Amino acid sequence: MSVWTRRAWSPYAAGAALGVVATISMAAFHKPLSGSGAWMQIGGYLGRAVAPDNLFFDRVVGRGFTYEIALLVGMFLGALASALASGSFAVRMVPDIGWRGSVLERWLVVFFGTALIELAAGIAGGCTASLAISGGGAMAPGAFVFMAGMFAGGIPVAWWVSR
């Protein structure tokens, strides 16, 4: 079985490869890896339609096919190719492992959970990719504060959900 058709890599191998990708992004493009940045831009198109003079949507977020949008599109394509190659691709409405509620419950939880995540990424100034991994690689103390907060927030909620 080749590296490409394997369903999962060792977390250490995946982590090392992730570190190399982050290094390339920051050294060659002078930009962190990012997930939340592209979504802020997508929100910006809607935000300007509703509130044209909003400072954030008008001045702060980027427009057009930026590096962040290219990353998000590329991530989807890369994951799709990788999942197809290993036979992990399957159209599904809820996670096949670990979810015990209904489809409606899942979609509502995802909606509120992801809205909170993106708001949080805005407040912190980054997400797992841009602040934790890229910022950590740049040795920024804020990256480690963010990661500590992430576990402090996630641990009680995960235990409460799985009661």
Next chain:
Amino acid sequence: MISVILALLVGVAFGVVLQKGQLGRYDVIVGVFRFADLTVLKVLVTGVGVAMLGLQSLRSLGVIATVPLPATHLAAQALGGVMFGVGMALAGFCPGTVAIGAGEGRLDNVVAGSLGITTGALVFGALYRRIVPRLAALGDLGQLDFARLLDASPWLVVALYWECALLLFYILERRRARSLQSA
């Protein structure tokens, strides 16, 4: 045009790595917060360490002059981190891995995730002027890294980080070997 293709390729590599690392899975993301599956922790700690080593090597060799360094705002990053963790434990993904799950055919990511994240971006934009300047001023250390904070060589920071990381991996793997033995 070439820079767009290169950026897309970085994204593709990022996507492949996260998919092979199993970070598109709900049970894997939530598992780290329940200490049931430590994949996320291992990927995160290794990824940060390799990026640290890679960037510091390139700097020492003179290949790059600077690294994009996020500023440290203690209050904003602590509060944002806690909120982020709560959302991550609920949804089972983050702004980037929503695309990984989408690539695996997960419609909860594609539909509910896209709508939720975009809503979060809109809420942040609406609150931006009221919350960002105030929060950023609390515990503002500015743009500095651990080497400047500790007034130490960056290589010492890299070495200390890896010492802690390797100790953590040793403990995790020994624990795993023991639980496999007893099972």
